[in-house]
Amino acid sequence: MLRRLLVPILLLAPLALLGAYLGGALQLPPRWDPRAPLDFRDAPNLMTGWKLARMEWEEGACAAAFAASGLTLERLPDRPSEVGCPLENTVRLAGQGARLQPNQPVVTCPLAAAWALFERHGLQPAAERHFGSRVTAVRHLGTYNCRNVYGRAEGRRSQHATANAIDIAGFTLANGREIRLPRDWGSEDSATPGTPGGFLREARDGACRWFKAVLGPDYNAAHADHFHLDRGRWSRCS
Ligand SMILES: [Zn+2]
Structure with missing residues (x-):
């Protein structure tokens, strides 16, 4: 029974988290939130390069x-x-x-x-x-x-x-x-x-x-x- 549920759970859990994030129910710390402005003072992480790249097409992201x-x-x-x-x-x-x-x-x-x-x-x-x-x-x-x-x-x-x-x-x-x-x-x-x-x-x-x-x-x-x-x-x- 559990094994039959495992696959749907593994597939649906990321979608549920994404939905919660996009819907505003899930708050990420700003340094991990891809939509939050980059703060140069934060220790760089996987999001830093993305936030820097985003400035090239998203008006206002750099300022x-x-x-x-x-x-x-x-x-x-x-x-x-x-x-x-x-x-x-x-x-x-x-x-x-x-x-x-x-x-x-x-x-x-x-x-x-x-x-x-x-x-x-x-x-x-x-x-x-x-x-x-x-x-x-x-x-x-x-x-x-x-x-x-x-x-x-x-x-x-x-x-x-x-x-x-x-x-x-x-x-x-x-x-x-x-x-x-x-x-x-x-x-x-x-x-x-x-x-x-x-x-x-x-x-x-x-x-x-x-x-x-x-x-x-x-x-x-x-x-x-x-x-x-x-x-x-x-x-x-x-
Ligand atoms: Zn040069």
């Missing part, structure tokens, strides 16, 4: 995440483009504990959200682990640039053409130490604690969790002096 995280967001006006370089849903990238140098650049809101997750859950833990210090400044080489990939005359538009990418060249720690590309890349692996090269590799690997393409010195010579981070469709981590 809601900044509000839920207690962060101010400077939104910038949309700017259409006839040559494939529109600025849409862009903001000024401020950073949380680490300020952006030489300025706060324009980026898409989803890229700013990926940055918030990277800074909190990738970059700062890497700096703490390697140097017992925090990153106070990040030096960037730019975000928005109306051009094709590698600046070629032909081919597809770069993610920089829509401010959906940022190039990073170095970091300043609270103890004053400067870590720079390409000078500090060296040959260490990320498991070697306290080394600039180890820190840079761990930061790069941490970025791969939140950005789609992460390209650095291991990728090719064109990226020897910076990390390229973007939220485009093409995934690559090297």
